[in-house]
Amino acid sequence: MEGLSEGDKAVLNTIFDPLQPLGLSDFPKEFEETTDDLEENYLxxxxxxxxxxxIICAEEKNFDESFRLFDKALTQAPESPSILNDRAQALRLANRDEEALKDLHKAVDLSKGKGRAGIQALCQRGALYRWMKQDDEAKEDFIRAARAGSSFAKSQLVAMNPYAAMCNAMLREITSKASGP
Structure with missing residues (x-):
């Protein structure tokens, strides 16, 4: 375990002791964020x-109307990270990943990655980075979101860890052998 980072050691500890939750102290200090409670944007x-x-239009794949409505909402609340998060999700549904990424960058900037909207933007951007095979950027976003309390981000960090993947594969093999034919 000498060559492992502190984050990797924390993930391994969690794998071997799954009842022990990942805490803020389990992540590298260079990514530490303040977790002050912020008032969410009021719409x-x-x-x-x-x-x-x-959102309903996006779910129905009526993207033209969906984006027209999002633009209208953003005209009335241009500094809303939550609207940008929602529009980014619609952009993802429309396979417009680069535009979604721009909205998520702006949402993170506006929220400073804090509060409910900021954490959602970090998680969504991290997931998009993973989809785009940009794991370093994804990990950075997930660490920030995990530090702010996101259990989804914590689970993504565990999933991204190669030791976790190896341990999970071994655990699946042991479980399948134990359940027998």
Missing amino acids: EPHVLDIVKKA
Whole structure:
């Protein structure tokens, strides 16, 4: 275990003791973020209604109308990381990953990666980075989100760890042998 980073050691400890949760102290200090509670962006009810309609249109693959509605909502709340998160998800559904990434960069910048919208933006951007095979960037986003308390980000960090993958494969093999034919 000499050549392992502190983060890798924390992940291994979690694998061998799965009842022990990953905590903020389990991640490298260079990624430490302040976790002050922030007031979330408040959206006016009429803007929230527009966003809900945009989401429904995206789910129905009516992307032109969805993006028209998201643009309308952003005109009324241009500094809203949550609207940018939602539009990024719709862009992903439309296979427009580069545009989604731009929205997620802006959402992280506006939120400073804090609060509910900031954590969601980090997680979504991390997942998109993984999809794009940019694991270093994904790991950085997941570490920031995990430090802010995201259990999804913590699970992604474990999944990205090669030692975790090896241990999970060994565990699956042992479990399948134990259950017998």
